[in-house]
Amino acid sequence: MNIAVYGCGSLGTIIGAYLSTTEHSVDLVDTYDAHINTLNKEGATVEGTTDFHVNVHALKPEEITKTYDLILLLTKQTYNSTVLPMIKNILKTDGVLLSLQNGVPEELIQQHIPKKNIIAGSVEFGATFKSPGVSALTTDFTAFKNYALQIGELNSEITLRLKTIKTILDSIGNTHLSDNLLGTKWSKLLINSAFSGLSAALNCTYGDVLKHPLAFKIAMIILDEGIKVGRANHIKFAHMANHPIDNFENHNAPEKLNSFMQPSKNLEASMLQDLRKQRQTEINNINGLIVEIGEKVKIPTPFNQKIVDIVTTASQTNQLPEFEKSLKSLLQNV
Template sequence: MNIAIYGAGSLGTIMGAYLSQSAENVDLIDVNEEHINKLNENGATIKGSIEFHSKVNAITPDKINKKYDLVLLLTKQIYNNDVLPIIKNILNTDGILLSLQNGVPEHFISETIPKEQIIAGSVEFGATYAEPGVSNLTTTYDTFKEYALQIGELNGVVTERIKNIKEVLEHIGGVFVSSNLIGTKWSKLLINSSFSGLSAACGCTYGDIMDDEVGIQSALYIISEGIQVAEKQGIEFEIMSGVDFTQFKIIDNIEKQTKKLKMIMESNRKLEASMLQDLQKGRKTEIHYINGLVAQEGDNTDIPTPYNDKIVEIVSEAENKKTVPQFSESIAEFAKIIEQKKELLI
C-alpha cells in the first residue's frame, strides 16, 4: 500500500515515524523544505514523552511522482482550497482520503474529493514541532499508545476497508473505529475549542489553563457551550479516550466538575495548541473553523456562546497584529465573563 501523510508537521512526523516501521510504502509530504531535508538526512526524531527514531522518506508536494492508496490529511483547513485539488490528483481511483483535520471539514472536502473516497477521524494525541526533523510528543506515551486515533466511515457503517485501515494505522498507536463519526468529530471539537482555544487566546500550555481557577472554569463553560450548540442540531456525542464529555453540559458543581476535567486532561498538560504555535510564527490560525464554528452555530441556534466569542475576538486580534496574547490580560477578560454569569444568577 502506498501511503502519504500530507502535512507532515508535528503530528504528521510522529505518525510517519511509526508508520514507516511497517511494511507499507510511506511518504511524508510537507512544504517546509528544511524540515523535509532533515527528515531525509537524519530520519524522524520523536522526543518528549518518548525517545524514538525512524528512517523515513519525505518530499515536498512538487516532487510527488506516484498515486496513493491512502492519504492522511493533516494540513490546516485554511489551506484546503490549495491542497484538496492536489490530493484529488494523487489519489488512486479507488484510493482513500482520511481527513484528520480539526473541526468538521468533511462536507467541504466532499466538494472536491468524491464522498465515497473519504473517511474521517480525529487525532487524540498532542505534539509540538521542535525543530526540522524533530517533533515532541506532548501526550504521555501510555495514553498515546492506547488512544492515538479514531476513524470512521461518513455513514457510520463499519466496513471491511475501515477495519483494514485500522489495522494499518495501529502501527502508530491505539486506533478505534467510530460508527458515529460526526459525534466523534464534535467530541474532539470540544477539546479543540476549550483547551486549544484557551491555549491560543492566553499564550500558554494546557497545564497553565488547568492550574488557573479562571482558566479551568472557562474551559468547562466552553465545553458546555459546544455541547448545547451541537445537541440543538441533533448531534450525539461519542466517547473519546474513554471520556463522555456530555457530563459537562450542565455546570452545576464547579468544584467537582473542574476537578474531573483536570483529571481527564492531565496527560496533555505540556501541550501548546497548534494555533498558539501559529501565532508565535505570525501565521493565520484555524480559529474560525474551531471556536468560530461553535460561535456561528450558536448564532444559528440562538444559543449564547460568550466564551467562544471571546476566544475568536482575542485570537483574531492577535493574528491581525501579529502578536501573542498575554496570559494575565486574557484571563482577566474571561474572569469578566464569569462575573457576568454570577450576576445573572443573583
C-alpha cells in the same frame, strides 16, 4: 500499499515516523524545505515523552510522481482550497482520503473528493514541532499508545476497509473505530475549543489552564456553550476515551474533566505555535465554528466569541496574548 502523510508538522511527523516502520511505502509530504531535507538526510526524530528515531522518505507536493492508496490529511483547514485539488490528482480512484484535521471539515472536503473515498478521523494525542526533522510528543506515552487515533466511515458503518486501515494505523498507537463519526468529531471539537482555544488566547499550556481555578472555570464554560450548540444541532456526542462529553454540561464534574485532561497537560495549542510563527490560525474553524452554528440554532456563545476575538487580534497585530490580560477580558463575560 502506497501511503502519503500529507502535512508533516508536529502530528504528521510523528504519524509518518511510526508508519515508516511498516512494510508499506510511506511518503511524508510537506512544503517546508528545511524539514523535508532533514527528514531525508537524518530521519524523523520523536522526543518528549518518548525517544524514537527512524529513517523516512519525504518530498514536496510538486515532487510527487505516483498515486496513493491511502492519504492521511493533516494540513490545516486554512489551506484546503489549494490542498484538496492537489490531493484529488494523486489519490487512486479506489483510494481513501483519511481526514485527520481539526474541527469538522468533511463537508468542504466532499466538494473536492467523492464521499465514497473519504474516511474521517480524530488525532487523540498532542505534539509540538521542535525543529526540522524533530517533533515532541507531549501526551503521556502510555496514553498515546493506548488511544492514538479514532476513525470512522461517514455513514457510521464499521466496514472491512475501516478495519484494514486500523491494522495499518495501529503501528502508530491503538486506533479506535467509531460508529458515530460526527459525534466523535464534535466531541474533539469541543475539547479543542475549550483547551486549544484557551491555550492560544492565554499563551499557555493545557496544564496552565488546568491548575488555574479561573482559567479552568472558563474552560468549562466554553465547553458548556459547545455542548449546548451541538445538542441544538442534533449531535449525539461520542465518548472521548470512555468519557461522556455531555456529562460536563452545566459545568458538571470538574474533577473528572481535570483528570481526563491531565495526560495532555504538557500540550500547547498548535494555534499558539502558529501565532508565534506569525502564521494564520484555525480559530475560525474551531471556536469560530461553534459561534457560527450557535447563531444558526440561537444558542449564545460569548466565551467562544471572545476566544476568537483575542486570537484574531493577536494574529492581526503579531503580538502574542498575555495571560493575565486575556484572562481579565474573558472574566468580563462571567
